Amino acid sequence: MEGGGxxxxxxxxxxxxxxxxxxxxxxxxxxxxxxxxxxxxxxxKCHATVVSGWFTGTRSRSGKPSKVQYFNNPMWPxxxxxLKVEKILYQGKSPYQEVxxxxxSTYGNVLVLxxxxxxxxxxxxxxxxMVTHLALCSIPSPKNVLVVGGGDGGVLREIAKHDSxxxxxxxxxxxxxxxxxxxxxxxxxxxxxxxxxxxxxGDAVEFLRNxxxxxxxxxxxxxxxxxxxxxxxxxxxxxxxxxxxxxPGGVLSNLAESMWLHTHLIQDMLSICREVFKGGVHYAWASxxxxxxxxxxxxxxxKEGPPVDxxxxxxxxxxxxxxxxxxxxxxxxxxxxxKAAFIxxxxxxxxxxxxxxxxxxxxxxxxxxxxxxxxVMRDSAITAS
Numbered sequence: 001m002e003g004g005g006x007x008x009x010x011x012x013x014x015x016x017x018x019x020x021x022x023x024x025x026x027x028x029x030x031x032x033x034x035x036x037x038x039x040x041x042x043x044x045k046c047h048a049t050v051v052s053g054w055f056t057g058t059r060s061r062s063g064k065p066s067k068v069q070y071f072n073n074p075m076w077p078x079x080x081x082x083l084k085v086e087k088i089l090y091q092g093k094s095p096y097q098e099v100x101x102x103x104x105s106t107y108g109n110v111l112v113l114x115x116x117x118x119x120x121x122x123x124x125x126x127x128x129x130m131v132t133h134l135a136l137c138s139i140p141s142p143k144n145v146l147v148v149g150g151g152d153g154g155v156l157r158e159i160a161k162h163d164s165x166x167x168x169x170x171x172x173x174x175x176x177x178x179x180x181x182x183x184x185x186x187x188x189x190x191x192x193x194x195x196x197x198x199x200x201x202g203d204a205v206e207f208l209r210n211x212x213x214x215x216x217x218x219x220x221x222x223x224x225x226x227x228x229x230x231x232x233x234x235x236x237x238x239x240x241x242x243x244x245x246x247x248p249g250g251v252l253s254n255l256a257e258s259m260w261l262h263t264h265l266i267q268d269m270l271s272i273c274r275e276v277f278k279g280g281v282h283y284a285w286a287s288x289x290x291x292x293x294x295x296x297x298x299x300x301x302x303k304e305g306p307p308v309d310x311x312x313x314x315x316x317x318x319x320x321x322x323x324x325x326x327x328x329x330x331x332x333x334x335x336x337x338x339k340a341a342f343i344x345x346x347x348x349x350x351x352x353x354x355x356x357x358x359x360x361x362x363x364x365x366x367x368x369x370x371x372x373x374x375x376v377m378r379d380s381a382i383t384a385s
Contacts, residue, residue: 051077052115055085071102071110073117075292076261083107083290089184094176101184107290109184111152113177117290119152124188127296128154129333130286130341134300135218135253136162137313137338142217143167146245148204150222151177156191159220161323162315169216171200171207208241216245221254239276239301248305249279253298259285259348260293267352269299277301282310283352284341286332298341313338 051074058068072080084105092099100112108121119127132155136142141164147155151172159168172178178199182189191197200207219242242252254273257265266283273281279302288296302308316335317323324330344352 053080053112053117054115056082071104071112073290075294081290083110090180092176092180094174096174099176099180101180110290111181111185119154119185119188120290121185121187123289124152124154125331126286126288127291128158128188129330130284130337131155131220131222131253131255131298132158133313133317133333134284134298134310134338134341135220135251136165137315137317137335138300138308138310139217139249139251140315142315144216144218145169146171146208146211146216146219148208148219148221148223149173150220152181152185152188153178153191154188155220155222156194156197157188158191160191160194160196161317161320161328163321163323164315165196168194168197169200170197171202171204173201173203175201205238205241208238208245211245213244214247214250216250217247218251218253219246221252223255236272236276239273243276243303246303248303249308250303250305251308251310252277252301252303254301256283256297256299258291258293258295259283259297259345260295263348263351266297270352273299273301278304279308280310282342283344283348284310285344286337286341311339311342 053071053073056070056072058066058070069085070082071085072082074080086103086105088100088102089109090099090101097114100115102110102112104110104120107123110120111118136145136159142162143164143166145159145165145168147159147168147170149172150156150170151174156168156170159165178192178201182192192199221242239252246252252273254269256269259266270281270283281302282300283297284300285295285297287294300310302310313335317330317333318335322328
């Protein structure tokens with residue numbers, strides 16, 4: 001959606017009203033209406049919940065344009081994090097998305113998909129390490145692991161640090177992302193070089209449906225934002241498919257948005273996952289400067305079975321042989337930050353607890369079972385009536 005702010009306000013409001021009136025879909029939550037209503041630049045494209053980034057140049061005091069260029073990475077409608085562009089390294093388009101790589105002056109190389117920053121050389125460690133080790137360090141001796149998405153290879157790199165792992169499957173839909181990261185993000189792509197890795201290029205939902213039941217100890221979902229085709233990756237059928245593919249006591253680590261911006265999405269995901277994963281569901285977070293609001297969240301879910309205590313690592317990374325040797329050092333994750341990641345700010349605890357209370361009240365009470373009358377027959381048989 002393009003155009004002036006006033007026109008977009010009315011369009012967003014109309015869409016919200018129509019959705020509510022016809023009952024065909026849920027009304028857009030307030031943050032999504034704001035995102036559609038406030039396009040910061042005329043070139044910025046606007047999606048359901050995310051404003052795409054845009055390039056701008058600077059002007060000298062005389063008013064003449066200079067050669068300095070910035071990529072504006074939206075944090076929220078009305079604000080953006082600008083990265084100075086040294087050089088555009090790649091621009092292309094796959095059947096699924098637009099792919100951009102540029103060299104920045106302070107964050108190294110930057111990967112952008114459909115106008116949204118996915119990772120940078122400087123801060124990728126926070127996301128890759130946390131989404132992986134919060135799960136794998138919470139269970140003893142994980143052996144079979146699946147990565148959904150994660151075409152850059154960073155999660156593979158982190159999984160490979162666990163010497164108990166015997167096989168690593170990755171299902172990534174976009175071959176172009178894999179190829180581009182091989183050329184421009186070698187520190188991430190190194191994950192593909194581990195002999196335990198098996199790449200599957202295709203639809204992850206279909207891949208999971210065809211996976212043997214109870215195959216995986218852990219599944220890590222490293223997906224894009226839940227808009228467009230990725231919307232189904234935050235819906236109940238997808239989580240049920242994941243649960244089917246996990247062993248009893250197996251764990252899921254899933255991207256779960258920003259607590260500063262998307263509590264409505266987090267609430268919905270928590271609600272769905274608590275219905276599907278009876279072994280426990282927790283929300284954790286980490287600091288990633290180039291993500292909206294500078295933080296990102298994770299849902300850690302356990303399938304019913306052997307108990308899983310996500311809050312304290314039972315498989316600490318520091319005790320895994322070779323996990324932190326030269327060339328494999330951690331830059332962000334450690335056992336202390338693992339524990340701290342589950343400590344939530346007061347406003348988040350309040351919102352999530354209030355939501356849980358309201359959904360519990362909305363659930364219909366289970367009918368009380370009628371008392372069963374027992375009769376003892378002469379032949380000592382017991383019958384119920």
